[in-house]
Amino acid sequence: MKSEPNTPGQEVPVSAPVMVDLRLSVNRDSYPITVDTRETLLDTLRERLDLTGAKKGCDHGQCGACTVLVDGRRMKACLALTVTLDDREITTVEGLADGDTPHPLQAAFIENDAFQCGYCTPGQLCSAVGMLAEASAGWPSSVTADVTGEPRLDDEEIRERMSGNLCRCGAYVNIVAAIGQVAR
Amino acid sequence: MRPFDYRRAEDARSAVAALDERPDAMYLGGGTNLVDLMRLGVASPEMLVDVTRISSSAIEESADGGLLIGAGVRNSDLACDPLVRLRHPMLAESVLAGASGQIRNMATVGGNLLQRTRCSYFQDISKPCNKRQPGSGCPAREGDHRNLAIIGHSSDCVATHPSDMAVALAALGAIVHVEGRRGSRTVPMPGLHRLPGDEPDRDTVLEAGDLITAVEVPALSFATRSHYRKVRDRASFAFAVVSVAAALDVADGVVRDCRIALGGVAHVPWRAEIAEEALRGSAATATEFTRAADLELAQARPLRDNGFKVPLARNVLVRTLIDLTEAS
Known part of the structure; x- marks a missing residue:
């Protein structure tokens, strides 16, 4: 350099x-x-x-x-x-989609109407992709009851792990549902 | 933001040498605090020395069962490390209680220790602040101090240290490895951070050009039974109002040993030595836990709007100790 x-x-x-x-x-x-x-x-x-x-x-x-x-x-x-x-x-x-095929999270956001104005959505999507990889690798979170164990990605875990992404429209309920659908 | 030179350090020695050459330079770790402070005009280094690539991003087990954590280890990697989770759960929990997933992926262990206070006056260059501009005054004493210090503050500064991780490390008696102009040395925790006194611009005992290279966590067998509990104004992604890191060794209903530190109450992660001393040899009961907490907090001098932190700290400490006792 x-x-x-x-x-x-x-x-x-x-x-x-x-x-x-x-x-x-x-x-x-x-x-x-x-x-x-x-x-x-x-x-x-x-x-x-x-x-x-x-x-x-x-x-x-x-x-x-x-x-x-x-x-x-x-x-x-x-x-x-x-x-x-x-x-x-x-x-x-x-870079998330595979050609014209949306990433599973993108498809789930559409299916679950996980946005209103859409401004936070690109950040929500990238964050969710990273978050699911972290959970798959067994990373605990602040709401994991026992940090030595394997976390189970329920709604409370998803909410905690996505707390770095704000949605001023308040579409959180559907965002959690969309991510949960892909996680399970 | 002021223009700055950028240099990527290959090893600790060359990083220290770079700062020796350029006194207005600063080390860059994950940048989650420093880049923001530069944007706010609070920090304006002439050069950034990137220390994230120097080979200290590993967590190694020491011969006596302790851990040596490289300063470049990302907060996420510390929190998900199997040995940290098993042997020092309060350390993993403290890291997970801080910031957000994205920030933990960026922030380093060394940078976490050296992050600056989030006192709103410190971060606002239109306001006086003795920490940012020595001698300019402290508006927080009479202004917005609801979430500032209750212990160990001075007439010059009532800021708190924002780190969660540092609270657990203070309880664990971590040893900070430092590379400086005159070679390498270690600094124990507590002891890295300092009370504000009349030099609130100095957060730590480190000298100009010092670089944290690693944090050593000594073996502590009963730390397997430890917990970090944090109270904040919202459920996630907020700084502590009050937090407690505690490890408890209970046998036959008696406290054999314990380690306790409080966060959100002082300019330093506050090791509760008075409470620890009171608890050793006492019955592991709510009454004794409350007595110890009250002894520790007798030194609190709350400000006009943060007196609530005293009973809050007591209650959170007592609850944490009860939970640890019941889990044993």
């Missing part, structure tokens, strides 16, 4: 943006790109790569609308600096 020289005594002026060349892998496509070190993954996806599925809600890591998968794990794209992700595989909501 190339970056600006930062030898002592030769610092770039603090006012000048620091640009870095890197290769970003998103939905199995590779993008050579020059980014400002301040750029978050969310801004890179939306403003540079025209992948506008991930949404900017709070921009503070609190709402989950920007959730994407990084090496299969759900993360908040608004808190991830793009410059740190050059060798990671990123999956956004645009």
